[in-house]
Amino acid sequence: MTDHDEHSVLETAQMMLVQHPLCDRCLGRQFAWLGTGTSNENRGYSIKLTLCMIADDELKSGSKESGERTFAVLAGNGMFVPAKTIAAKNSIVYEDSNSCHLCFIEGNSIFDRIPNIADRMVGIADQVEFETFLAGSIPSPLLVERQDEMTATYSTLHSETLKSHFNRLVGIQLQELLGKSVDFEKPDVVFVYDMDRDEVELQVNPIFIYGRYRKLVRGIPQSRWDCKKCKGRGCKECEDTGRKYPDSISEYVGIPAQQCAGGSRFKFHAAGREDVDVLMLGKGRPFVVEISKPRVRKPDLLEMTQTINQEAGGKIEVHDLELTDRHRLQKLKEDASSNIKEYAAVIQTEGSVTDEAIQRVIQSFQGVVIEQRTPNRVSHRRSDLVREKKVHEVQITRQEDGVLEAFFKVQGGTYIKELISGDEGRTRPSVAEILGTACLCKELNVTAIYGGEN
Ligand SMILES: [Zn+2]
Ligand SMILES: [Zn+2]
Numbered sequence: 001m002t003d004h005d006e007h008s009v010l011e012t013a014q015m016m017l018v019q020h021p022l023c024d025r026c027l028g029r030q031f032a033w034l035g036t037g038t039s040n041e042n043r044g045y046s047i048k049l050t051l052c053m054i055a056d057d058e059l060k061s062g063s064k065e066s067g068e069r070t071f072a073v074l075a076g077n078g079m080f081v082p083a084k085t086i087a088a089k090n091s092i093v094y095e096d097s098n099s100c101h102l103c104f105i106e107g108n109s110i111f112d113r114i115p116n117i118a119d120r121m122v123g124i125a126d127q128v129e130f131e132t133f134l135a136g137s138i139p140s141p142l143l144v145e146r147q148d149e150m151t152a153t154y155s156t157l158h159s160e161t162l163k164s165h166f167n168r169l170v171g172i173q174l175q176e177l178l179g180k181s182v183d184f185e186k187p188d189v190v191f192v193y194d195m196d197r198d199e200v201e202l203q204v205n206p207i208f209i210y211g212r213y214r215k216l217v218r219g220i221p222q223s224r225w226d227c228k229k230c231k232g233r234g235c236k237e238c239e240d241t242g243r244k245y246p247d248s249i250s251e252y253v254g255i256p257a258q259q260c261a262g263g264s265r266f267k268f269h270a271a272g273r274e275d276v277d278v279l280m281l282g283k284g285r286p287f288v289v290e291i292s293k294p295r296v297r298k299p300d301l302l303e304m305t306q307t308i309n310q311e312a313g314g315k316i317e318v319h320d321l322e323l324t325d326r327h328r329l330q331k332l333k334e335d336a337s338s339n340i341k342e343y344a345a346v347i348q349t350e351g352s353v354t355d356e357a358i359q360r361v362i363q364s365f366q367g368v369v370i371e372q373r374t375p376n377r378v379s380h381r382r383s384d385l386v387r388e389k390k391v392h393e394v395q396i397t398r399q400e401d402g403v404l405e406a407f408f409k410v411q412g413g414t415y416i417k418e419l420i421s422g423d424e425g426r427t428r429p430s431v432a433e434i435l436g437t438a439c440l441c442k443e444l445n446v447t448a449i450y451g452g453e454n
Helices: 009-019 024-029 040-060 064-075 081-089 114-125 141-153 162-178 249-261 301-312 326-335 355-364 416-421 431-435
Strands: 132-138 189-194 199-204 207-215 265-270 278-292 316-324 340-349 368-373 386-400 403-411 439-450
Touching: 009 024, 009 040, 009 064, 024 040, 024 162, 040 064, 040 081, 064 081, 114 162, 114 189, 114 199, 132 162, 141 162, 162 189, 207 249, 207 301, 207 326, 249 265, 249 278, 249 301, 249 316, 265 326, 278 316, 278 326, 301 316, 316 326, 340 386, 340 416, 355 386, 355 431, 368 416, 403 416, 416 431, 416 439, 431 439
Parallel strands: 132 189, 278 439
Antiparallel strands: 189 199, 207 278, 207 316, 265 278, 340 403, 340 439, 368 386, 386 403
8 A cells, every 4th residue: 555645544544445334423533533523423424425426426427437436335344324225226237245344242332332332331330329420431453453454454643442432422411311421531430342342341439438547456457457367267266256356446437338339349548557566636637548349439428437436445536537538548649758747655764864864865866867777677578778757846754754745746656665766776866865765655646737738
C-alpha cells in the first residue's frame, strides 16, 4: 500500500471494502475521528452511499465498467442494500457476504448483541447499590488482531478501537436502561462483557471510609497478630486460637464496617501505628478502611460508628467517620511520617536525677534533629537504617524518686521508647544519654496527631 496521504477517505474506504466485508459501523469506525456529532454507523453508511452515487453516475454517463465494479463491491462486501437493488436491476454479478470481517463472532455481530447484553447487565445490577458506572469489555483477540491489521495496512490515522466503540454503545444503552450516569474516572461499578465467552460480569469498586480511632486499653495490636509458632493454624501455645493477641483495632473497626456495607472483605490503613502497649488518646489516629465489593455504597455512618463502639466494649472508639476515596488513603500514608505527634510517657530512671539534668534534657531537645537507627526490637521486620527525625519539644517533670513524667512533640515515625532509653546507642541523642543514667519507658500514650488530616 502506498502512502496514506495519496488516498482520500473514499478511496481508502473502497480499497478496504474490496478486501473485506465491512458493516456500516466497522467501516465508519476506520474514520471515527473525522467529523463530529455523528456515529460510526452514520459515517460508514454515508461513505457507502456516496460511493454508490458516484458509481451510479458512472453507470449513467458511460463508464460502465468502473461503475459496475463499485456496485459489485458495495453490494457484496459492503452488504449495502441500495447497491444490491441497483446491482439486481442491472444484472451485476457479485459475491454475497453476510458477516463483517471486524465484528462477527459465531455468526452474528457483537454490535447486534448489545440490547441483549445490556439487558443481562441490568439483570445483575440489582445486586448492589451504585450511582455511577462504566461499560467495559474484554474484546475478542481475533477481532482486535483484524482491526490492528486493518489500521496498519491502510495507515489509517483516524480509526477507533473496536473496544472503545463497543463500550461506548453499551454505555449509552445502559445509561438509558439504568437511568444512571457514566463515570470514566472513578465509577462505582464496571460492567464487563467478555466477547469470546459471551459473559457479563459486574465489578464493584471498593468504598473508603475515613475516621479516627482512639485506643483506650493496652494490649491491642493495630492489626491482627497471628501466633508465631503455628502461623495462625492453632497450637498449644496459643490455645488453638492461632493468635498472639485475641483482638486488633483493625478488626474492631473493619468487621462491623464491612458488615454495614455488605462487603466481601476489608483492609485497614492507618496513619502510622502505636505499639501494642501504647494507648492512642486525644482526638485519635486517622485511618481509612477500604471495603471490597460493597452492596451498600452509602452506609449509615452514624449507625456504623455506634456499632463499632458498642462491639469494641470501650477498648477502642471511632469517630468522625466519613466517606472518602483512594486519594485520601494515599495521602494518609504520605502524611504518616511527616506529621507531628504528641506523646505522654512515664519514665523510670536507674539513678536519681537532678533538676539541672532535667532542664538540660528540655533544652537539648528544643527543635533538634536526632538520628535514630532502626530499633533492635523491630529490626526483624524493618530494614536497618538510620533515620533523621525532628524533635520539636520535650517536657519533663518529676513524679517521685526515680519516676519522671514526660511530654514529647515529635515528627511522625519517631520511636519514643528508644528516644528515652537510647537503645544501646542506636538513638542519639537520647533522654538517658543527657540525664546520664539508664532510662526505661514504663508507660506511653499518644495524645495527639497533627497533620494534613486535621
Ligand atoms: Zn462490523
Ligand atoms: Zn499457635
